Amino acid sequence: MTDFYPHDTIATPDGSGRLTLEVTDRWNTPLGKPNGGWVLASMLRTAMDHADVGRPVVAAITYFASPEAGTIADLTVTPVKLGRRVQTVDVDLACDGRPLARMTASFARDHHGPTQELGAAPELPDPGTLPDPREVGMPRDGLFGRVEYRMAQAPGWSVGQPSGDPTTDVWQRLDGGTEIDWPALGLLVDACPPPVMELGPLVSMTVQLTVHFHRLPEPGSWVASRFSTRHxxxxxxxxxxxxxxxxxxxVAQSRQLxxxx
Structure with a gap:
């Protein structure tokens, strides 16, 4: 089981009023940059640890530039409105005075209301019956060493034959079944290779990401995930x-540009 989550997403006070976060290469994508989902998870946890808020209901993050592994990032939490039902805060992430990302997130405490599900989960075989892509050539370093994946078949782009259908259905979980908390859901909505790669040899980078948080999965469980591009x-x-x-x-849904x- 990984020792790196949630440790790598925790910002700490440095004694001068600053909140700092070590930018590690343990969550790097194959592009050599820290994964945007890890950035979101770190900023969301910072808001939860350092503002008077409940559990997240929505977070919207805009990425200005990628942090560099080996640097120390500064995070600033600014309450916007800490209401009785909804609490909203901004979190800014910068390095050496250079702004890298801004997140606006809203939270709620002890809110209960009606629930009705009109959608359906992806139909995937039992993850225990599917191969571990890391056993058949998937890199084990960076992000792919921190998140486990199980797929019914290898994506076309991975074997040099893009399918033309930019849709991915996949089981995900943190490595070793580490418990998935609210920040981890923010990580997992951006932890898979982008399905747009099924349209050809394309490289994609997130500009803006919005996540709606619904509930937490049971500890140790897999998360059935579907990602698609249509435009x-x-x-x-x-x-x-x-x-x-x-x-x-x-448990969560997302849209990114x-x-x-």
């Missing part, structure tokens, strides 16, 4: 995501 215009594309627990309940490099 590509002038080098920008959307990506919609849904995360479902192994009981068929939606990304740019092709």
């Amino acid at each position: 590509l215009a002038d080098g920008f594309h959307e990506e919609d995501g849904e995360l479902w627990d192994d009981q068929g309940r939606l 990304a740019i092709l490099l």
Whole structure:
């Protein structure tokens, strides 16, 4: 079981009023940059640890530039409105005075209301029957060493034959079954290779990401995930995501705008 989550997402006071976060290469993507989901998870945890808020209901993050592994990032939490039902805060992430990302997130305490699910989880075989991609050539360093994946079949782009259908259905969980908390859901909506790669040899980077948080999965369970792209215009594309627990309940959903490099 990994020792790196949640440790790598915790910002600490440095004694002068600053909140700092070590930017590690343990969550790097194959592009050599820290994963945007890890950035979101770190900023979300910082808000939860250092502001008077409940559990997240929505977070929207805009990425200005990627942090560099080996640097120390500064995080600033600014309450916007700490209401009785909804608490909203901004979190800014910078390095050496250079702004890298801004997140606006809303939280709620002890809120209960009606629930009705009109969607359906992806139909995937039992994850225990599927191969570990790391056993058949998937890199073990960076992000892919921190998150486990199980797929019914290898994506076309990974074998040099893009399918033309930018949709991915996959089981995910933190390595070794580490418990998935609220920040981890923010990580997992952006932890898979982008499905737009099924349209050809394309490289994509997230510009803006919004996540809706519904509930937590049971500790140690796999999360059935579906990611899809339907619109590509002038080098920008959307990506919609849904995360479902192994009981068929939606735990989070997302939409991001990304740019092709």
